Amino acid sequence: MSARPAEFVSHGLNADALRADARRESLGLLGLCSPGLVLVGIIIVLPIGWLFWLSLFDENGQLSGANYARFVEQASYIRTFITTFEVAFLVTGLCVLIGYPLAYMLSQLPRRAASVCLIFVVLPFWTSVLVRTYAWLVILQRKGLVNTWLIDLGLISQPLPLAHNFAGVIIGMTHIMLPFLVLPLYASMKTIDADYLCAAMNLGAPPTAAFWQVFFPLSLPGLAAGVVIVFILCLGFFVTPALMGGGKVVMWAMRMEQTTGLYSNWGAGSALGVVLLAVTLGLLGLFRWLLGARATSVWGAR
């Protein structure tokens, strides 16, 4: 009934026993997490830390920044970075361009229709990247479906170069990244109450104005989440550029594979990995700082 002085709390009745009890429970719960944590520690943290360590030494085992200096000195590296960012920006832009209308339509459809349409977004998500890349190769390559049709129709005489080049990479990657943008965007659009739009129209805004002034700003956090996820995944993407780039489009991840696999230059490859990780985490941090948001929320949607 009586309030006691504050210091009473820290060494009150049974305080030690209760603290020990709390510690025991926390340790028990930590124990439940420990298999996962140990696994992440050994399979992810340890090797990446090791690679980081390697990247600090040059070929002669001397501590140096040579592995990093290379990135600004050698034209081939600079070209790789430029290509990577070009692809990432283009793919992200295309995903926004075609993903936003799709998510908007899904959010406006009645629930049953929306869930049917959503299957078409989720199914590719669940289908192997290899299968989807293979499909595009079948469609776009020299003797692929598009070229065969166009030649059969007499529209062209020579096959168009659609695969094994920059365009092929962009098409293939856009296809693979699109669900990563649409799903979080759709989820955030679903939370926008239609009453807002009705209210806006009731207040005299024509549908277009209501959309741009009310709906669009409210959908921005979801859009931003999708954009960040897509952009980050693009930066480190390997499979599609490796298969559809025809060796001409060398992206960051491919460069890492070549440097470590082909040339066994672990220092250089590691340095590439470290910078890639830093850029990824930096972008995520920036995003989180800007929006205070759940950057990993897209994965929950899968």
Place this chain on the structure above:
Amino acid sequence: MSTARSAPPINIRGIAKRFGSVPVLSGLDLDVASGEFLTLLGPSGSGKTTLLMILAGFVRANAGSIDIGGEEVITKPPHKRNIGMVFQNYALFPHMNVFHNIAFPLKQRRTSAAETAERVEKVLDLVQLQGLADRRVDQLSGGQRQRVALARAIVFEPRIVLMDEPLSALDKGLREHMQIELRSLHRRLGMTTVYVTHDQREAITMSDRIAVMNKGRIEQLDRPETLYARPRTRFVAGFIGESNFIPVESRDGSVWYAGKKVHTASPSPSSGRHWLVVRPERVRLAADAGLGANANMLHATVRDIVYQGDSFICYANLADGQQIALRDYCRSDVLARLPVAGQPVQLRVDAEDAILVADET
């Protein structure tokens, strides 16, 4: 059921709980008598539910002692406390039928199948759910779910029963019915019961004693009548029932308002500012009756009369603009002399109805 004979008292000492750096309970003491129905009453955030969770063992206090019938339980896990608990949303197990829900605590105690069946049957009788043992939980009405939750909490004859706003999800009529039923069930079984609610009416209807909680402390612990008639703080007076608060000043052992001495039944307070608490139904239009020996007379101007069917409320302003409300039943003699807005009236407050509480602000 044999709970009555063995219901132990609960002695709570020095319970402290912080969430992060925010203190929720700071050194709280409370004694619940054997077989008592005690209610923790307070607004949300007053710490009443936290205290209940600490009693049940779901929230760990930072310090304190909980003694149940001579046994320290503060570090015991919930399943070894032998406490029956009813949650606000009932927390019935949807994947079990009524029988298995109620048999759950018996199963944990490895009671034989025959005895389980018998006891479940008996408790279903007790809560008037005969014949519903095979129902799925989602086939029950709100009131029935409430009864199943209650049956499950008492079937293993726990020494203590804790209830966290168990009736708040029911509609008004059913809620009032269940209040009376819970009360009579408690009388029959006599288990020590701690009940949490934010509904002061419910608390007054059901409890042997009420602990009014505010900001992690118990402001007052008393029988409902005492709590209503003799609130000890302004918070209690405001939380339980309606009250007029009139600022008064105490000096030289007397209480003064607007230059006049105020007669109160409260012991003479220390000097300084105080509040005079007057319940609206204790304010009388002076013409009602003759002047009592110890009555206070107040000049006021009627501002508005609000008719409420069985009763009316008269809002008036005292000379210095202080507002005061008066409530009375709509009896024909009262109605005959009802003042109109703008009319000056004399208000009477008897000394024993004028309660003095400290000015906490």
Place this chain on the structure above:
Amino acid sequence: MNDDIGLPISHWRRLWLYCVGALVLSFLIVPSLIIVPMSFSGSTLLRFPPESWSLRWYEAYFQSVEWRDATIVSLKAAVLTTVFATPIGTAAAYALNSGALRLAGFINVVLTASLIIPVILIGIGTFFLYARLGLNNTLTGLVLAHTVQAVPLVVLTVLSGFRSYDMNQERVARSLGAGRFSAFWQVTMPQIRFSIVSGALFAFITSFDEVVVSLFISGGETTTLTRRMFSALRDQIDPTIAAISTCLIVLSIVLLSAAQLFGRRR
């Protein structure tokens, strides 16, 4: 929100939106579907629709020792990954959900780190580590690497299951005399089991479809299906891959429907 009360704008005026949406949806789904008829083609030429029909590419798939072995390796790895990742992820999700875990935010980030970290880095890193441990080209190594990637999906799926579960039920079970594990097993588990099953399906498909890390750490006897497909795609487009792809698409559809089915019953 009520579906019938829409905006005061007619479906007709939105026709353009539906057209765009339908186009984008077909962009998403048609490429994968086009594979299916092509896998029944009778010729080596990739033509749509195929000029003749046959099962020769399925025969080629099932009769090739290499493809069959690779499929078995992938299946083994996926089953083992599921077996390990599901309990590990569920236990972690339980602890994260309890609210009594210190540093829960940090632990959450660590456990789900493999979703954020570029896969290529995990591939190179594990290859580098396994070279020293002798785990390259072993099933053990493969399962370990896949489990790390599958655990976050199980954690997130089960956590989302916990979000729609009323923890008071476990509390009440404990107050009624069940110990913590017993309360989880008797009351919580039966109610979140659909999330756990969905999580397990995610784990399975994650492992089965994993390409990049497998490229680095699998080979020889333990070459995974995806690794063999990747090499085959680099060299030449063989319609056998259309047959394999069709099988994978069917597998995806089956797993997705299972997950949806379980998800609805939650």
